[in-house]
Amino acid sequence: MTQTRLIAAACVVLAWLLLCLWAWRRARRHEAQQALALQALNAPAPEDTLLVAYASQTGYAESLAAQTADSLRAGGLNVRVASMDQLDLARLAAYRRMLFVVSTYGEGDPPDAAAAFAGQMQQAPGAGALKGAQYAVLALGDSEYAQFCGFGHRLNDWLHAQGAAPLFDLVEVDNDDAAALRHWQHHLGLLAGRSDLPDWEAPVYESWRLADRTLLNPHSQGGPCYLLTLTPPAEGPRPWQAGDIAEIGPRLERGGPLQPHREYSIASLPEDGAVQLLVRQMRGADGELGLGSGWLTHVAQAGDEIALRVRANRNFHAPADARPMILVGNGTGLAGLRALIKSRRAAGHRRNWLVFGERNAANDWFCREEINGWREDGTLERVDAVFSRDQGERRYVQHRLREQADEVRAWLDAGAAIYVCGSLQGMAGGVDAALQDILGAERLQALQHTGRYRRDVY
Template identity: 55%
Template sequence: MSGILAGLSDARLYSACVVVVLYLTTCAYFLWPRRQPALIATGRDPTLIAFASQTGFAAELANRTAQSLQAAGAPVMLASLQQIDNQLLKQTKHALFVVSTTGEGDAPDPAAAFVRDVLDSTVPLKDLSYGVLALGDREYDNYCAFGHRIDQWLRHQGATALFDVIEVDNGDEGALRHWQHQLSVISNSPDLPDWEAPRYDRWRLTARHQANPGSAGDACFHIELQPQTADAKWQAGDIAEIDPRNSTWDDKLTPLPHREYSIASLPTDGAIHLLVRQMRRPDGEPGLGSGWLTAGARVGEDIAVRVRANPNFHAPQSDVPLILIGNGTGIAGLRALLKTRIAEGRHRNWLIFGERNVAHDRFYGDEIEQWRSQGQLERVDLVFSRDQTERRYVQHRVLECGDEMKRWISEGAAIYVCGSLQGMAPAVDAALSEVLGADTLENLAISGRYRRDVY
């Protein structure tokens, strides 16, 4: 090398040095950790996908998340937490955090600067809506602790949670499918393909009838699915995953993305009950999953079903008062919770439920009235938005019942919300924050007394 350099002219030597310097500078630019996002897709208001990974798994899931949203036509910004500062967060309207927990509840090593510079600071984030996918291992005491720490910090800064933290125990496939379901909801793309197809069991469609004939809204159907094995188990709050058209059983069909529905029954009922709204595509055709369940499948036919445990929405284990709030087909998840509470002899239950018209949309109305008259449902507030000139929704009833709600909370009540992610859930969250105070609502969420199953 020295012999070659000795034969070069001064000009050529200078040029060679410049090339080397530029090469090293370029390498440093791409390899040295930076505060700028690693990937920015074109488009306005991109969704920030922020990850913190110890072993690479969270980074992989963040990349899959970005790819799913981009496939739905949504612009994204992908970045490690080490590249995120307060200024970026203040400029962001939508964010998804995919973070792992290491050691005894610690942040991954690359997130150390984010913890020091961001989580220990105060940043006004009232314009930010977010979701958290928390990776962890239940064998450790502080399970998914870092994900929950981010969630609590964001709530404290005034940000709005799109849904409760989704916990993933050792890469649990069901939890990851639930995350994918939420991606399809927030991107309004129900046909986003599953990352990996679930394994289904055979259940039989044994009953189906329209629950709201004459309604101004889309038709809703009560559906019953009977297990073909004796060991089928589920709890109130769990989710039924449906394979539209049984695509995984038919070699002629391309595997279709699963659909999720809140279970409205208990195993003692002998079948999974669903309340399914027949969604319509822009061209008027029935939705893929709802169309199959409400019209395409024949009564008596086998349906591909998988039950996914949803422990975050299981009924409280202790005998505390329970406030149940929901709208539309969200009554399904609330009905199962009420069935569990009543079977356990726990009657301090308060239902606040909203739909369109009392004449057509009283889902499970006779059953609810029976529970109320027998003292198993202490209070019922039904809100029908179209039955008066001024539209009224469940959040309005929450505001009107503020004093009573504060009394129930002071007596240890928990609040469970089930129904629409768009519209109802954020409006109810804002109403609860106004009635109870933002700090109280945040503490309820942290302690597990405020839980949501929204879609």
């Protein structure tokens, strides 16, 4: 009996020693990886290198940062990955583009590995150190905490205060929400210039049908733009709100396998009985149709099954109250604004100002009759349409906002919210710069923090 106990005890000790050896080797391997990463970080970076930085408490953010880097490298980009405990303002200033994947610990605190960097954030100069750089933040958190994604938001504000401009708006992830991660991947695909990056986790789609496809801009100087009507599955659609997103599973051919998803702003309400989308036909440098727009505007035919999943986009939902709204967008960005206007009309909230931009009034005034009807019945108090090619000097929505600076300030003084939908390149940055000039950076940031400045840009 004593010998049996001794053997058992020896086995326990041996298992403990093996566990210690495994932990020691793992720690040494991690230290070696960190040392190599720091060595690479200190080496001169090619000008086009993109930095992916992470702040992780449990390892999840580190894993997502690695997946992020892999997706970008698949698009041919030069990428460096670093933990935020290896970074300071001087190192960040060496990069023109930066992506951050950061967790929040407890009530808004940074992960332990980012504590030193968070301290530097409080001491660093207030403006200009990162002027000319671009960034994006994937903020991981738990909505059960009051300071949901608190560190991610603090980091986002700090980067903006240093003069950096957002590549796209902060993406919040509530407890590894797959839909939010797909939204992040959507932006990575745009950055990498790749429409075929595989989804990390494929959406679970419903089977909708293409009921109608109407060309909105015949003879336009730009790509053809279509209004698509998609009818729900037999069991009925899941409800959605104005501002939500349709995730589409495109196909290269009718009946072919699903390809990586695409995202489109929904232009209708559930009460309309269908999901409507505004989709512009996109072509690559080789003349080939884009994956998503090619499927929806050319390959799929009336009656064909469309794999669709509605994704909630809480940041772009309409205000619940009757506060005034300034709705700004260009091109197919009218889709998200159209749904918001419909929602406001249904609620009887009529103080709405639409600022819309496109190429030519004759060919690109999307949904013109509908918008004129809303203006006549009082749904829209004001409509400003800007057409960039209708005069010698190019004019865009941001120019109209600057011209109407006093009116913009008056609406905001009356409690208005600003919603922006459309292209990230050009329009979104131009509108943001115009609003900063009109209101000042501090007031604009305050509007963002209180939910009165919201964007759905792509």
